[in-house]
Amino acid sequence: MAIRLCVLGSGSKGNSVLVDNGKTRLLIDAGLGARDLKKRLNMAGVDLQDLDGILVTHEHIDHIRALETFSKTATVYAHNHTMQAILERGIELKLSQNFDSECFSIGSMDIETFRISHDAVYPLGYSISDNNSKITYATDMGYCSQEFLTKAQGSDIIMIESNHDLDMLLNGRYPAFLKRRIVSNVGHLSNYACAAAINELAQNGVRKFILSHLSEQNNLPELAYWTIIEYLKNKGANERDIKLYVAEQRQISCCIGCN
Numbered sequence: 557m558a559i560r561l562c563v564l565g566s567g568s569k570g571n572s573v574l575v576d577n578g579k580t581r582l583l584i585d586a587g588l589g590a591r592d593l594k595k596r597l598n599m600a601g602v603d604l605q606d607l608d609g610i611l612v613t614h615e616h617i618d619h620i621r622a623l624e625t626f627s628k629t630a631t632v633y634a635h636n637h638t639m640q641a642i643l644e645r646g647i648e649l650k651l652s653q654n655f656d657s658e659c660f661s662i663g664s665m666d667i668e669t670f671r672i673s674h675d676a677v678y679p680l681g682y683s684i685s686d687n688n689s690k691i692t693y694a695t696d697m698g699y700c701s702q703e704f705l706t707k708a709q710g711s712d713i714i715m716i717e718s719n720h721d722l723d724m725l726l727n728g729r730y731p732a733f734l735k736r737r738i739v740s741n742v743g744h745l746s747n748y749a750c751a752a753a754i755n756e757l758a759q760n761g762v763r764k765f766i767l768s769h770l771s772e773q774n775n776l777p778e779l780a781y782w783t784i785i786e787y788l789k790n791k792g793a794n795e796r797d798i799k800l801y802v803a804e805q806r807q808i809s810c811c812i813g814c815n
Contacts, residue, residue, distance in 0.1 A: 558689035558814040559665075561713055564588065564596040566695075566768040567805035570618050573693065573715065574600050576811075577686050580663030583610045583630070584682060584693050587618040590625035596808050604629045609653075609662045614676035614696065615641040627651050633662070635669070637678035670707045672697040675742040683707050689814035691715070695769045698741040700753040709760050712814035715803070716753060718767040718784070719744035720774035728774055744769065747780050751787035758788065758798055766812065768803040777802045 557578035564572040570588035574581065574597065581602055586593060594604055607630040613619055615638050623632055623642065627649040634642060636654045643649070659668050668683040674696045681694035681704060692708040694700075695717040708714050725735060725746075738744050745753075754765055767780050781802055788795040803809055 558712070559684065559686060559691050560811045560813045561691060561715065561766065561809075562600045562811050563715070563766060563768065563803040563809040564593060564600065565805055565808070566803035567770060567772060568618055569772075569805055570621060571695065571769065572596075572622075573803075574602060575665070575684055575691065576602065577664060577689070580608045580665045580686075581606050582608055582662060582665065582684070583626075585613055585619040586610050586622040586626050587616075587620060588622060590622040593622045593626070599808055600811070609633050611667065611682055612638055612642070613672075613681065613693075614638055614674060614679035615645065616676055616696070619696075620645075620647065624648055633667075635678050635680060638676075638680070641677040668707060670694075670703045671701070672704060673699055673701060673741050675737065675740075681707070683711065691814065695745075697745055698743045700745065700749065705753065705756060708757055708762070711757075711762050713764040713766065713812060714754075714757060714762055715766040715768050716750055717745040717769045718747050718750040718775070718780040718802075719769050720746055720771045721776070721779050721783070722746050722748065724776075724779075725771075725774040730773065738774075744771075747775065747783040748787070750780075751784040754784055754798075755788055755791050755793060758793055763797060764799045764801070764812065764814075766801045766803050766809075770802070770805075772805065777804070 612634040
């Protein structure tokens with residue numbers, strides 16, 4: 557079976573996605589409350605005991621909230637610097653595995669990491685592959701680096717941040733310092749920046765994208781979706797060949813397969 561993704565929650569209140577190929581089951585991040593995340597995992601047909609590991613992107617609380625509880629059952633994998641930052645928060649991990657290499661394997665899945673630009677200690681994105689398929693996960697990034705664009709090539713599915721509409725953000729209620737943080741190179745990706753990245757990746761053959769980490773204050777699912785569609789049309793792409801999904805904060809997604 558090819559890799560499938562089920563987004564358990566995506567946004568500033570908590571992030572977690574299930575990666576499953578029938579042999580190996582991983583979570584990327586565990587940022588929802590433990591009870592809520594267990595419930596959503598069960599809704600996706602998976603028990604906590606079924607997980608082969610949890611990959612952590614960075615130490616912000618909306619990505620690690622359930623780690624302490626979940627680490628009693630599933631091994632937490634994090635870069636050395638991120639692991640130290642998690643421990644310094646007073647979070648105790650029973651089962652954990654540090655890594656400092658760019659490539660390693662968990663079960664039947666090969667993991668490749670890449671740096672992203674965010675205001676965390678050592679934030680990472682992940683490309684995950686097996687013999688049949690490949691997915692890439694990249695959220696919480698101030699801009700799309702060439703490293704991300706290169707590592708994401710050949711993916712069947714890319715989960716990419718489409719955090720905010722710039723006009724909504726600039727005209728919204730956030731204080732000036734927070735607006736500056738979000739639009740900075742260590743902040744979050746706008747709909748327009750996301751659209752430009754999707755256009756480039758689509759030209760290299762990627763056909764499925766999941767828009768993620770949408771701001772509830774500075775974005776709308778429909779706005780994110782149509783911003784990307786209109787951008788692709790204006791660039792001459794055949795948007796009908798490209799499948800866009802929008803991840804939600806309050807409910808899990810359908811299972812999105814690489815086939």
